[in-house]
Amino acid sequence: MTNLIRSNFQDHPFHLVSPSPWPLNTSVCLLNLTTTGALSMHNFNNIHYLYYIALIGLVSAMFLWFRDIISEGTFLGDHTLAVQRGLNLGIILFIVSEALFFLAIFWAFFHSALTPTVELGAQWPPIGIEPVNPFELPLLNTVILLSSGATITYAHHALIKGEREGALYGSIATILLAIIFTGFQGVEYSVSSFTISDGAFGTCFFFSTGFHGIHVIIGTIFLAVALWRIFAYHLTDNHHVGFEGGILYWHFVDVVWLFLYISVYYWGS
Amino acid sequence: MLSRTAVAVARRATAAPVLRRSIATTVVRRHAETKVPTAHIKGLSEIKTKEDLFGPGAVDGTVPTDVEQATGLERLEILGKMEGVDVFDMKPLDASRRGTMENPISVRSAGDEQYAGCTGFPADSHNVIWLTMTRERPIERCPECGNVYKMNYVGPEDSHDHHHDDHHHGFEEPKTFADFVKPQYW
Numbered sequence: 001m002t003n004l005i006r007s008n009f010q011d012h013p014f015h016l017v018s019p020s021p022w023p024l025n026t027s028v029c030l031l032n033l034t035t036t037g038a039l040s041m042h043n044f045n046n047i048h049y050l051y052y053i054a055l056i057g058l059v060s061a062m063f064l065w066f067r068d069i070i071s072e073g074t075f076l077g078d079h080t081l082a083v084q085r086g087l088n089l090g091i092i093l094f095i096v097s098e099a100l101f102f103l104a105i106f107w108a109f110f111h112s113a114l115t116p117t118v119e120l121g122a123q124w125p126p127i128g129i130e131p132v133n134p135f136e137l138p139l140l141n142t143v144i145l146l147s148s149g150a151t152i153t154y155a156h157h158a159l160i161k162g163e164r165e166g167a168l169y170g171s172i173a174t175i176l177l178a179i180i181f182t183g184f185q186g187v188e189y190s191v192s193s194f195t196i197s198d199g200a201f202g203t204c205f206f207f208s209t210g211f212h213g214i215h216v217i218i219g220t221i222f223l224a225v226a227l228w229r230i231f232a233y234h235l236t237d238n239h240h241v242g243f244e245g246g247i248l249y250w251h252f253v254d255v256v257w258l259f260l261y262i263s264v265y266y267w268g269s
Numbered sequence: 270m271l272s273r274t275a276v277a278v279a280r281r282a283t284a285a286p287v288l289r290r291s292i293a294t295t296v297v298r299r300h301a302e303t304k305v306p307t308a309h310i311k312g313l314s315e316i317k318t319k320e321d322l323f324g325p326g327a328v329d330g331t332v333p334t335d336v337e338q339a340t341g342l343e344r345l346e347i348l349g350k351m352e353g354v355d356v357f358d359m360k361p362l363d364a365s366r367r368g369t370m371e372n373p374i375s376v377r378s379a380g381d382e383q384y385a386g387c388t389g390f391p392a393d394s395h396n397v398i399w400l401t402m403t404r405e406r407p408i409e410r411c412p413e414c415g416n417v418y419k420m421n422y423v424g425p426e427d428s429h430d431h432h433h434d435d436h437h438h439g440f441e442e443p444k445t446f447a448d449f450v451k452p453q454y455w
Contacts, residue, residue, distance in 0.1 A: 001313050003423035006356070007379045008318055009345055013357045077322065077341020080357075162332040233326075236333045239343070 013080040015072070022065035029058035066225070073241070074234045084241050091245040095252050098215070102256050105208045106263065112200040113268055120200060124268065129201045130193045131269035138265045141184050142257065148177035149254050152223065152247050159230065162237045171227040174250070178220040185213050201268075208264055212256055219253045222246035310336060313348045313356075362418070364392040373408060373419035383420050387411040406442065 032054035039047040073079040079087070113124045121127030132138060155170025189206075196206040226243040229235050235243055308325030316322060322344045327333030335347050349356035358377060367390040368374035376385045383402045389395040389411070400409040402420035410417045 001316060001354075001356075003379065004425050005317055007424045009356075010342055011357070011379050013342070013346060013359070075340065077339055077343040080343050080346045082357075159332055162334070164330060164332045167332065230332075233333055233338070236335050236338050238335045239339065 013082040015078045015080070015083045017072075020065070020068060022061050022068070025061045026058065026065065029054050029061055033058055070229070070234065070242075074229075079239070079241070084239065087241050088244070091241075091248060095248060098252065099256075102208075102211070102259075105204075105211060106259065109204040109208060109264060109268070112204055116200075124201075126199055126201050129198065131201070131205075132188060132192065132265060134261065134265040134269055137184055137188050138261055141181055141188075142261050144177050144181045144184070145254050145257050148174045148181070149251060151177065152250055156243070156247055159235065159240060159243065160237055164230070167230050168227070171223060171230060175220055175224055175227060178216060178223070182213060182216055182220070185209065185216075205264060205268075208260055212253070212260055215253045215256070219246065219250045222249055311348075313345075313352050313354060316345065316348065361392070364388075364390065366390070367415070368417035368419075370408070370410075370417055373417040375421045376402065376418050378402070378420050378422055379424040381424075385409070385418050387414065387416050387418070389414040390416055 032050065036047050036051035036054055040051050112120075116122055116124045116126060125131045151170050151173040153170075155167050155174065158164075158166025158170055194202045194205070196202050196210075222242075223246045226235070226240070226246045229240075229242065310324065311321055319341070322341055324337045324339060324344065327337050335343075336351075339347050345356055362376060362385060363374050366372075366374075376383055381404050385400050385402065386397040387395075387400055388397055395413045398411055398413050400411060400418060402409050402418065404420070404422055407420040407422070408417065409419075
């Protein structure tokens, strides 16, 4: 390749993104979501309408932003190896920040559970609380979540080996297990004898398992997008940063559940 | 131990041949259905414009490979790597010696202007100092360590109707004390 022809292409491997409305749009939506969320928790009249508008706006902005990124990565070829490394690092840093978020939630739990105050009856679980039996549905959910970790590993290895069907069926199995997990958590919530307003136990229980549940739902969407991209021939056997990010996120959600199961469900009951 | 082996042998003898034949026929049948002749994949030397940076795409029902499907800059990088060429030239500048006016460190550039970061000789002996070289003024000397760099322009040649000496619109080099030194003291 002559230098003249080489000068037809960008000289460096980095992706200088073009101007986009989504960062500003997302910022505005996030500010609205936080403000209206806090106000609706304080019973401001009708503010939840604005909350749902902000939520819809945020999800739409995310949808359109990720759509742009898929266009740049898959259809324009902007994601060189250096760009892929950067995206990977971004995912890892995001997961580290999520881990610290859950660390704070566990801190709140152990703060109340390790030295239960006299108002709780100086015991954990507090007097009058009937905790969930960890060897019923939560144990089944542990098995389901760990199995989904195995199926997604199968899907990943199948994709790397170039076996399309294995990658598709492995991802479908994972997403089905994820949906079953979320459904069982819904059952668990609906038959629970305590609520989020039942003192420190209820607050910590629904705070931790609720945020974990939201993360499971986000992880399911993450993997569902990857499934669609395998189906639509977007992902190659070597370049599938989004899928790997989803898998990493899924394992993170899995590990958080193990800690939740051991500390909140088993030790905490 | 022996009985267990016998069971395994017996199981393999009955089940395996049936299974193997059916899979083999499936494979043959699927290949006959889906295999299309693989299109010619352009090598790095055949790439002229962005339109050349497209692969043939994957065969239906298979997982695409990067060679089949990658486009754009990603494809250029992969085609380069396949031939052992680093198309982005990401290697650090020559740090085996100190550049001098007679024998400067060469800095490849495809544009009118090029930045080079000097970290001294030996490398990393001082903080990065960014030097700006242009086509009009290709030589720069690091004010910290005296390392000399020279821009090696490899971009497109100027077209003949372009007289860039007559009307110069770009950045004008600011005057320094050296501009006011009388010629007899040069």
